Amino acid sequence: MEENRKVCVTGAGGFVASWLVKLLLSKGFIVHGTVRDPDNPKNAHLRKLEHAENLRLFKADVLDYESLSAAIAGCEGVFHVASPVVLEACHDPQVELIQPTVDGTINVLKACSEGVRRVVLVSSCATAVANPAWPFDKIMDENCYSDKVFCEEREYWYFISKILSEERAVEYCKSNGLDLVVVCPSLVVGPLLQQTVNQTSEHLIEFLKGRRKLPMTLHVQHLVDARDVSDALLLVYESPEARGRYICNSFSIATWEFCDKLRKLYPNFSYPKLNDKEKPYHILGSEKLMQLGWKQMPFEKSIRDTVEDFLSKGFLTHN
Template sequence: MRSSPSAGDPKNKHLRALDGAGERLRLFKADVLDYASVASTVAGCAGVFHVASPCPAAQPTNPEVELLAPAVAGTLNVLRACREAGVRRVVVVSSVGAVFMNPNPPEGPTMDEHCWSNEEYCRATENWYCLSKTLAEREAWAYAEKAGLDVVTVCPPLVFGPLLQPTVNTSSLFLIRYLKCDGVDAMDDRVRNMVDVRDVADALVLAYESPEAAGRYICSAHARKVSEMVYVVRSLHPSLNCANKFVQLVGDEKVFSTEKLQRLGWKFRTLEETLKDSVESYMSAGILS
């Protein structure tokens, strides 16, 4: 990224502290809804990773303004700027939210890259995040086909792992809620799909660097009930006040195939390593004690 006066913003302190950042990292302030700022950011780049998209921790009051428009318009601005700049390949981070929200899924529990969320079903169930990711990814593919731009998308589920930034992301808030268990009698015991943030980073690099990479890639490592995740954490840190009562839920199990991504050479960490490093990161940040 290019340098700018905003590089001194305190919120970027963790980036400037990375090994080699002083010599190799340059920061540039850009708003994905401002085409001019995006265009100046990607100018001269050979590859671009588009990861910015709203992901609220609570239900939005105005989903069109808070989620849908920024996700779609921001993605199109990035792709337009990349085409104008002659970028070789754009890797767009989508989500399994653009894969599984469908009232008529394929037979069997496993879903792959051919599966798409149903937009009307997302609206009917008010699952605005999944709708935003679905609309944005579909727009990305439509633009790529029209403009002849080389685009690859990566679709992760919940993303855990050690925090790099000082703030807590939405996926981590989900896990922390179960580990704190503040004033809640019982937690829902759904099957959740998850992946380590470091493994997502590896997937993005593979999607960019592998000449044969094309299309969508699901990037999911583990499908576990919440009670299983909590059991692993409790075995590592018995003093944590984790949830211990769960409401059993059935019929929502989704397992995602990662065969396509693994053919690129992708590997992922064990659930135990991801949860261990996540919890220790939260403790170091004072979020858990």
């Protein structure tokens, strides 16, 4: 790889984005990372990464086009990772979720109009899995899209925000000649590079404490490790043949079975009682991504690394 290629990662201090920044720096990239406040201690972990001398943090907001434009200027590629995650009920979904997700994505794409060769959009499997008409004997793949009406009726506002964002991004890039690849990760697990708990990790921590919060209340878990997601993002960026949309999921597992596997590894935690063993569930497939060469780590390694990290940081204690 040619040295000193320059790329931008939005929301660089987040869970997945931090792992992506770490990976990009290890591969010799110069990275422009957007964060709300470069001096905030919650972003300090980024400055401690190996090769952090090649990382420049920009104060930027996805709703502020000028700040985004400054961060993206001179970059050959952009990874748009920044996005609000609100999985519980929200007071004003339009303001809290939909507007920043959709408008923020379009602002990023507009800032990419000069010189950016490829944009990788981190979407979500939320844009695929909420499709009640999809047969259970058919793997959910890139041809499966969530039903917007179904999501609206159930007030799945996070799903709606990601669906609209992905749709608008595809439309914009098609109309403006931008090369866009979309990656849709499932629920992301794995150790944290930052010192604060992100929302998806918080749900797993609560589960290990015997409490179920969304998405752990669902009868199926679609899971992928943050390190595997970062590998997938770089893979689709680097692969000339990468096109369209990619599901990024390692494991589809019934929640009761997931709980049993956790209990075997860590018998001393409090686990919720689960009674949905007979309920059918869809498998979420990543065959298209694997055809590019994507590999995922074993389930046990991912879960062990995750739980051990929670314990080491004091987010979780043994009973």
